[in-house]
Amino acid sequence: MSYREERRADDALKAEQSRKNAELRAEQAREDRRLELETKLEAKKIAAEQKRADDAAKAEQARKDADAKRRQEQADKKVRDQEKAKAKAARAAKVAKVTRWLNANPVTVFVAFVMLASVIPAVISQVGALGDTGVHVLLAALLAAMLEGGAWAITFMGKAAEDAGRPAGKYRIATWCTAFVAAGVNYWHWAAKLPNAQWVAIVFAGSSLFAIYLWDMKTHGSHGKTRADRKAERERRRHLAKRRKDHKDIALEADRLLSALPFGAVDDEEAFATAWRIHKGAEPGLSPDLYAKATNARVELGAAFELGEHVRPELVRAGMLASLYNPFPQRLAEGAPVLSGSAPLPALQRAAKGATAQAGIGLSASENPSKNDGEKASISASEKGGRGRTDEELEHLLPQAHKAAAELVAEGKPISAAGLAKQLKIRREDGMKLRDRVISERKLKLVDDQADVAMGA
Template identity: 80%
Template structure:
């Protein structure tokens, strides 16, 4: 019996213990549920707060962007307004500058306009008064006065337009002055009747209708036209043409025939005369076969007067003269004119007195002058003396090139010297002397054989 009770007590205790644990478990579960619920609520609040913060930041950012955009737009609008103001200011400055420049460049026009206005306005008022004193309505008087003064200026400006277009303007000038004299007569009559003791006032008012027209006429016609130098040049041109027609009648008639035969304006008087001269004379204007013959004879006579050195033959005089011939008229008159022989530079002709063979570039017979030899000897260096000279075969091969170099020297009006040949051929001075002697000897042989022109122009 006692064991049964003990078992019952044990079972009750176990059941109580089990219930207690179950209750503790439920309590723990409830606490956990409340904790999780609380955490969920806190998390939800945090999320809501974070979202609210983000919304506030986004709203603030949007507001900042709107403000920036508004500020940028205002700055852009201000910049556009400033640019418009600057452009308007620049345009006004340009207009003012243009007016100022025009005033600076046309002071005569400014003062003429001022004086003309000062002359026309009193004239119109005087005419209105003159017509009004006769009982004419003031409006009609003003219109009639405007007709007189305005008509004069209308005709004046029509004449100016005709002149600018190249049409005759004489009838416009006559009409202008006739109208101006009628207006002046009206003013004079009015003030002469009104101020019989002061006739000079009538003259002044009459002049006011004429002075503006006179001033404008002086400006448009007196400030243009040919200058004194132009008129002097024109007189000289006409005198030149008169002398030309007197001295060259046949050629002038031929030039007139050419002008009438060719299309109008295709050639001028000078071109026609030059063509006629070439037809009759066969040379450029101013030159003729007779002049070339005279120049040739003078050159030959000059060559005969040369003081020739020893061993110089007469044929060499001919060669030297042929080499020194040049156009008797230089520069523009000599352009295109045929020459009578090989020409030489003017600088070469200004080198003092030389012999005929010197002018041909071949010097005198024998070796070079003592001065040239001394200069060549002094300029020889030790290396040149020690270097090996060219053989006769090598010099023979260089002979054609030496002839070409000699021809260039003659064309320049210079002597055929050993130094020049050595420099041109890049050889020793001694070899240059040998080639020089060979070249001069061959050129002399050609001259003696009668081929002087070839020797000079080789």
């Protein structure tokens, strides 16, 4: 290859290289331009997003501020409404308080009105009386106020002393003296001014006295003891006088206790109750004799019920028939008797009640006669050819007799000789002995139980 050809080849290669470099530069420039545009677009997009975020944040903040402002306004309105409600309630309470006071004290309202209607003319009259003598009107007003106001000042001082429990007599005397002086001034003035109308002078003089009189009636006339209080006081004095008459020793002992103890430590009733316990050993109104009488009465009542064990039903029926044909009849508690030899009276069929019935020592006549007759017949048949028990054997059978008696009581039956004889398989005579022993011991136990209950109470 020649030089020229090599040169042309080199130039062509250089030209191709230059073209490629130019194309590369152009491509790079286009890429740079594209990247620049993408960067600008991204920046604008980011700016737009940021702007939207800022606008949203501003809108949210504005909404929050509006909500906060609205809530604050609602809270302020609520506070204002509450304050208005409180003020309204306070006014209503004041009005209600005044209304209640007016309803509860109508006398005070009308007394105050009448007192003002009485005092004001009296003051004006005294001002006119002093003014007619040439005294300056201001001095006349002060002097009149001194006279009327002094009377009322003394009146209220007396009321305060009376409420505190101090003597108030001197205040009342001073009040009436001052009021009479004021009344004299008014009377003198109008008697000299209207000699032909003395009643006018009397009216104005009375205006200085009437208010004081009305107040005195209100503060003293509405107090004091009522009729019921006075009656109760009289009854109490009579009661104390009768107590000292009926219980002289105890009343003297109570006086000694009152004088021995510190003043006010006990009252009269406590001292008398203590003296009663010292002398009688029981609560006021009771005594060992009364307790003994009550206990004996219960024992005698049980013994009276026990008498029915030894009375035949025929005798009881005869007594009731006699009561029925009494010329002074009384209503039978349990109906009319039946005139029959076998049918029992309804009254005889009732079970005994009360403490003696619970103890099993009630009326034995309440048993069915036909049943008793059958029991007696069976016992008599079993007793034929038997023998009586000795005292030692009966003593040995006593616990079994108590058990049998308890069973009879549990069944609602009285403790009878027939019942004991049937259960213990013994003769009727032995049953009667055991029955007497059991009933006496149960009576003693009943008395002991009642005594324990009384002591416990």
